[in-house]
Amino acid sequence: MLSQEKNDLLTKVGADQPMGQLLRRYWMPIAAVSEFKDKPIRPVRLMGEDLVLYKDKSGVFGLVERKCAHRRADLAYGFVEEHGLRCNYHGWKYDQTGRCTEAPYEDAAAPLARLRDKVALKAYPVEVKAGMIWAYLGPQPAPLVPDWEPFSWANGFCQIVMAEVPCNWFQCQENSIDPVHFEWMHTNWSRRQKGDETNGPKHLKVDFADFEHGLIYRRIRDDTTDAHPMWTVGRVCLWPNGFFLGDHFEWRVPIDDETTLSVAWIFSRVPNEQEPFIQESIPAWRGPVQDPQTGDWISSHVMNQDFVAWVGQGAVADRTREHLGASDRGIAMLRRQFFNDLEKVAGGQDPKGVIRDPQFNQRVTLPIAERDLLINGLPADRLAQHPVFGKHLKNFVFQAGQPPEVLAAYRAAMGLEIA
Ligand code: FES
Numbered sequence: 241m242l243s244q245e246k247n248d249l250l251t252k253v254g255a256d257q258p259m260g261q262l263l264r265r266y267w268m269p270i271a272a273v274s275e276f277k278d279k280p281i282r283p284v285r286l287m288g289e290d291l292v293l294y295k296d297k298s299g300v301f302g303l304v305e306r307k308c309a310h311r312r313a314d315l316a317y318g319f320v321e322e323h324g325l326r327c328n329y330h331g332w333k334y335d336q337t338g339r340c341t342e343a344p345y346e347d348a349a350a351p352l353a354r355l356r357d358k359v360a361l362k363a364y365p366v367e368v369k370a371g372m373i374w375a376y377l378g379p380q381p382a383p384l385v386p387d388w389e390p391f392s393w394a395n396g397f398c399q400i401v402m403a404e405v406p407c408n409w410f411q412c413q414e415n416s417i418d419p420v421h422f423e424w425m426h427t428n429w430s431r432r433q434k435g436d437e438t439n440g441p442k443h444l445k446v447d448f449a450d451f452e453h454g455l456i457y458r459r460i461r462d463d464t465t466d467a468h469p470m471w472t473v474g475r476v477c478l479w480p481n482g483f484f485l486g487d488h489f490e491w492r493v494p495i496d497d498e499t500t501l502s503v504a505w506i507f508s509r510v511p512n513e514q515e516p517f518i519q520e521s522i523p524a525w526r527g528p529v530q531d532p533q534t535g536d537w538i539s540s541h542v543m544n545q546d547f548v549a550w551v552g553q554g555a556v557a558d559r560t561r562e563h564l565g566a567s568d569r570g571i572a573m574l575r576r577q578f579f580n581d582l583e584k585v586a587g588g589q590d591p592k593g594v595i596r597d598p599q600f601n602q603r604v605t606l607p608i609a610e611r612d613l614l615i616n617g618l619p620a621d622r623l624a625q626h627p628v629f630g631k632h633l634k635n636f637v638f639q640a641g642q643p644p645e646v647l648a649a650y651r652a653a654m655g656l657e658i659a
């Protein structure tokens with residue numbers, strides 16, 4: 241249980257809030273590169289700030305405030321040019337640093353006044369990594385976008401899957417250090433939804449540990465022993481807002497205090513017969529969270545089930561009224577670490593896990609329970625029999641709404657018949 245004051249500290253992400261300042265010390269994935277193929281501009285709301293992300297005709301990405309400096313028209317309806325973004329109202333043009341490079345009528349009518357030199361848009365740096373566009377809203381010097389090892393694995397079909405979830409980011413992130421929920425929310429609830437009243441394997445023991453890039457949880461169920469990789473290796477609650485499960489990352493990116501962008505980067509290792517597999521461009525899609533007919537939250541897929549839990553906790557979970565138990569030791573560690581880091585940031589220091597050394601930031605390894613399989617792959621027949629990855633071949637289990645063209649590309653990559 242937390243006081244209201246402490247709950248506010250963990251959850252509020254505005255630029256003037258302690259957690260907002262802490263989170264602005266990290267790069268956030270906000271969109272996918274492939275989303276800009278057909279439409280070069282997209283409005284983005286990030287930690288309570290309204291911005292526009294665009295790709296100009298020379299291929300440069302820019303992230304600038306959404307309202308034009310002239311008379312505040314919406315730059316999400318502007319047009320991109322060779323270098324920069326032009327407002328559709330009176331044609332003022334900006335580059336990716338926010339500088340106004342043209343104000344056509346002013347430049348002609350009053351060239352000496354140089355009004356455009358007196359204005360600028362707020363602009364933030366962006367970088368491309370692993371098919372995603374990352375933004376940094378914090379103070380300079382900016383740290384590095386983490387170069388996690390799986391981003392350069394070979395022979396994988398990757399996809400980037402997003403959804404907008406109407407609740408605060410912190411309750412989403414608490415889910416990253418919560419092993420027991422897999423048993424109930426995924427295994428048992430999935431069975432109930434199919435009319436099966438039986439339960440899956442029970443958790444017997446869980447453990448939590450701190451490491452450089454986050455926390456680790458480990459577990460033993462009644463169908464596994466202490467020799468199982470979920471006990472010897474475990475899973476990673478990745479700092480500050482990620483979850484890493486070997487074959488995929490999930491990030492919970494705060495849109496504002498009551499909305500979160502769920503971003504997943506999912507790697508499917510192709511069978512050995514399909515090697516070498518080289519992916520030209522990583523497809524990206526955004527899925528619905530509600531059934532448009534009934535208004536119910538979608539519950540058919542793993543991440544959608546998580547979304548049901550997160551939104552069910554309320555727009556901002558009320559931690560003054562919870563009762564933590566033995567399964568929640570990881571949750572308590574997560575909060576404690578953030579409270580420590582809030583103090584560090586207030587004292588001018590970097591919080592946990594910020595990477596600044598370019599030598600270090602090369603294929604940074606993380607604990608991976610299935611490392612051998614994901615790197616070396618398996619022949620198709622053995623992959624099909626694998627208890628987890630074999631199921632993934634049959635259905636995309638993670639999130640509802642996968643477009644048919646992504647499914648077709650996946651099946652082609654995996655050497656499956658096109659359904
Ligand atoms: S409002 Fe943008 S150019 Fe006038």
Ligand SMILES: [Fe+2]
Binds near residue numbers: 421425546
């Ligand atoms: Fe989950």
